[in-house]
Amino acid sequence: MSPLRSETLPLRTDEDVLRVRQTVRVWMVEQTFNVVEQTMMVTATSELARNTVVYGGGGSARLELLADSGRQGIRVIFEDEGQGIPDIEQALKDGFTTGAGLGLGLGGSKRLVDEFEIESAAGKGTRVTITKWKKSHP
């Protein structure tokens, strides 16, 4: 499934986190996702974009517009070349944090989207992919 449209944005600073989540919002509005779907996807984006900046040492977010057998989706792929996550299962648990956060980022984001994939290797960085499919038919 090749995306209909894609865009890659840098993730190095606080302002980049803002730009990425605002861009995701614009795409979702354009594709007429409902407000709850928008809010969930933008919130998940904000959590993961922050992870990329704070824990991954910076990286990028790639937005993709998908169409698959009549349904529309938006996918965001967060990539960094940081230290990686040694124990993904543990990192997905609520309350797990190595930093100053609440530890809701990964596990919480997973609950807000339809598809969630995480690949990580120690010393080789992390890639998190989230997808939201449109359920509403306005």
Add this chain to the structure above:
Amino acid sequence: MDQIPILKVGEFLLVSIQVDMHDRQALSLQDDLTTQVVKTRAKGVLIDISSLEIVDSFIGRMLGNMASITQVLGAHAVVVGMRPAVAITIVELGLSLTNVRTALNVDKGMALLRMQMNQEMNEGGHEPFEK
């Protein structure tokens, strides 16, 4: 960097967050509010988030901090105007905001603060120390 205004309304402070804040902005708001609560000796703080399109774990933590700091300084804080989609999302995210009092809008938030102040006056307690 855009500063978020903190307005004095009677004995209360009103913080209306009208922009999509990045993390540094949120932290500086937390500092500004702390300073203003002490300076104005406000009895209550209303934090209006009706313009916020998302509350993620960072902003949620900041709201909790602002409520706790206000409390420690002898005042009360109420978060008002949370959008329905935001409420649904933070519950799913796992953000509990247990120490944060909330109200539907500014009017109801102000009524809640007044009620709490009256209650305290009757009980005769919880005044900040005079300097």
